[in-house]
């Protein structure tokens with residue numbers, strides 16, 4: 401077995417792990433990154449299939465995601481805005497298509513009133529919640545005991561208003577049915593993005609993209625860290641604290657360090673054997689995180705035909721298989737690209753189909769917004785995060801009902817020399833790339849300030 405001595409060992413080369421390693425190198429600490437996959441980036445990944453560049457994972461940047469914005473600038477990368485000229489489309493529960501230039505579609509006056517009332521109530525509650533310490537809200541237990549779906553139903557009998565508001569958090573963010581997470585979890589999601597109104601504002605959440613693809617962020621970080629410090633195809637099996645050092649073992653490789661940063665999805669931490677075991681409550685906490693699931697679909701066309709019709713490409717249909725689409729055409733692509741999302745129960749239903757039937761059903765749903773032209777893309781691509789052993793779903797994990805008030809105080813706590821980093825344990829930027837950077841930088845600072853990790857020996 402090969403052996404390496406270093407200052408800090410980082411497990412996982414997603415944006416959190418790479419941000420940690422990058423800042424540690426800047427602080428002149430020696431670092432080794434161990435990554436199970438054959439590539440860096442984790443949930444930020446691009447695929448070049450048939451000459452089409454596909455951003456399979458994280459891609460959009462919101463204006464308040466300042467750590468991500470700063471890092472993009474620091475790494476010398478450029479951004480561009482999402483295409484959003486023209487009218488949006490909405491498909492209601494009866495399958496009727498409505499075109500609109502206003503922020504909300506022209507629904508019945510009573511429904512619009514109920515939507516506004518729900519949004520106001522959620523905005524007010526989300527402003528009361530500190531995303532870093534949601535358990536400190538005076539009514540935290542109560543907010544964590546009721547499901548988001550149950551709370552919405554308790555607020556209005558208007559099913560269309562509920563169906564309209566629910567996906568802003570459920571299908572659209574946590575990618576779970578609204579009955580599967582608490583109202584407090586929904587408020588944390590909103591508070592982490594600046595409040596419920598900001599979360600529901602597409603012009604903020606889906607504002608910009610990185611020129612050439614978001615994967616350039618992890619690639620550039622890896623370049624700065626140095627390829628010789630990053631070990632791919634190295635699935636970490638065990639972490640043992642031994643006196644004042646830590647021994648991390650993967651197949652064929654053993655690393656001894658002063659500190660370790662565990663930078664993986666919290667639902668995957670239990671794959672690693674810890675000696676001594678992590679504190680019982682922390683172990684249980686990891687079991688209360690579960691992944692949502694969403695299929696991200698790209699359809700590439702010879703031309704952005706919707707633009708000629710004065711359409712933005714932005715659609716919303718809470719009951720549709722594809723509940724939202726956007727114009728995802730990159731500046732250097734001569735045709736037009738639509739990206740769509742199939743979330744939670746609709747994703748379950750799609751995975752029950754064969755590949756061809758699934759493609760037909762998904763394109764059929766996209767055509768319910770854009771008509772028959774959408775049925776024949778030049779190239780079609782579905783993400784498949786659920787079948788990736790080192791992710792197991794998308795976009796991220798969230799706590800089960802009641803678990804925030806029971807466990808979340810432990811979510812970022814270190815265990816001796818073991819520190820944790822991942823977007824899924826972030827306060828600000830929770831389940832987003834910005835949160836991954838925040839958590840990576842925080843873990844690096846903790847490792848640097850920990851006793852015994854002085855400047856690099858080299």
Ligand SMILES: Cc1cc2nc3c(=O)[nH]c(=O)nc-3n(C[C@H](O)[C@H](O)[C@H](O)COP(=O)(O)OP(=O)(O)OC[C@H]3O[C@@H](n4cnc5c(N)ncnc54)[C@H](O)[C@@H]3O)c2cc1C
Nearest residue numbers: 412414415416436442443458459460636790822823831833
């Ligand atoms: C389809 C999709 C769309 C998204 N869209 C957006 C978006 O538009 N904007 C946005 O901000 N965010 C978006 N996100 C979320 C964002 O991509 C993630 O929050 C972020 O990339 C997570 O980074 P991370 O480093 O915390 O975790 P990960 O990226 O999950 O990194 C964890 C790493 O650990 C590795 N690993 C796991 N187990 C082991 C082990 N035992 N040994 C060694 N290595 C291991 C994994 O292979 C992985 O590389 C999206 C995510 C998905 C999936």
